[in-house]
Amino acid sequence: MPEPRTTTPRERYRAQVRAEIKEHAWEQIAAAGASALSLNAIAKRMGMSGPALYRYFDGRDELITELVRDAYRSQADAFRAAAGAGADLAGLAHTLRAWALDDPQRYFLVYGTPVPGYRAPDDITEIAAETMTVILDACAALPPDGSTGAFDAHLETHRQWAGGHPAPSAALHRALSFWSRLHGVLSLELAGQFTGMGFDPALLFAAELDALLGR
Amino acid sequence: MPEPRTTTPRERYRAQVRAEIKEHAWEQIAAAGASALSLNAIAKRMGMSGPALYRYFDGRDELITELVRDAYRSQADAFRAAAGAGADLAGLAHTLRAWALDDPQRYFLVYGTPVPGYRAPDDITEIAAETMTVILDACAALPPDGSTGAFDAHLETHRQWAGGHPAPSAALHRALSFWSRLHGVLSLELAGQFTGMGFDPALLFAAELDALLGR
DNA sequence: TGTACATCAGTGAACGCGCGTTCACTGATGTAC
């Protein structure tokens, strides 16, 4: 017995072509960076005329926003999947690193140089908050590290970004350190700042994680 | 008695116009990002014709490379000046933060999303090494933190990036943590990832510095 | 001090390019009776 059809063939075709356009967009970004992304070039690569893409996206800006959204989405999905599989904070760290190395340009679409004046749509901000919630949960599940500095005190009264999460301030602090430290290593690594230095960035990453966990 | 003239008026004029071109370039980068930098737009803003700029730069690429070089140079100078004035590692951290906040786009020209395929000229790499040396000196001057993990062992045999610096591996380790952690906070802050979260990034920065110093 | 010449900053026209985007259209696919 076939499943009840909730999508028409045309809808499925549209979704497929949209996905194909995005794939070519990612290839182009990987080759020359996001600022070089061009609708006409994508169309040419797909064997279509430029204007045809306007059936699928309102224009270049909408396509880029969609790619940014997908990048945030894939990060949040990776974290949720890892947490769902029982990963602790160390597991999330490796999830993050794997996600970053899997596609550096995707990473930079989330964390890279912002375009002055650009503001991401609200739904993207919400996806980012999902990611943060997973991290917060993992931090709250760890034995407390007893952090009690000025920043912990500050977080007591500046914690609305945690969305009502019941974790103590020390856990919020650790979540932010987790995020910023690992991002520090990853972004320097992916940007090539370690190139030619000769040490293994994976070991620096691991050392930063150890420090985070008080090991 | 006038100083002996080592530069001709023409040379001085050239240097001045070159500087003015760069200033307008920075303004344009601040307004729309480095990828939007255009020679013609700069010329128009200066009340000149486009081709006139070719008297001063070989082309767009040379101008951008020069801006990147200046960005690295200004960072290295800031660090050397701070160290020369007796700053310790904490002082260097504040120097870095001040330098970053002073001109976010300059920061991103150094640390931002790399253009695939672009490789900085060797002299720029050397300037970066200068900066690292200042950090290493400050780390070596601190009381040892006794770090002895796997990464410290790795650094024993992977320290050529330190350019023969006699500091122990633990100091090299701390230098890399200093660099990556502070960069982590600063780049998230400057990229606007903390926007709307409500806490004060300066306090997170200070907390990361404290952790670095074992406080 | 004056004249002849070389240097060089800057102009304006022109080149070819690729971009995003619009528009009126063709032709295939799907739908209704």
Place this chain on the structure above:
DNA sequence: TGTACATCAGTGAACGCGCGTTCACTGATGTAC
């Protein structure tokens, strides 16, 4: 099952734009005698 119609994917021409860059030139500035 067949016909009439609506939907919609995709085309090709065209628009205006700004880009980097070249080239032959004008005119001002500096230099040499």
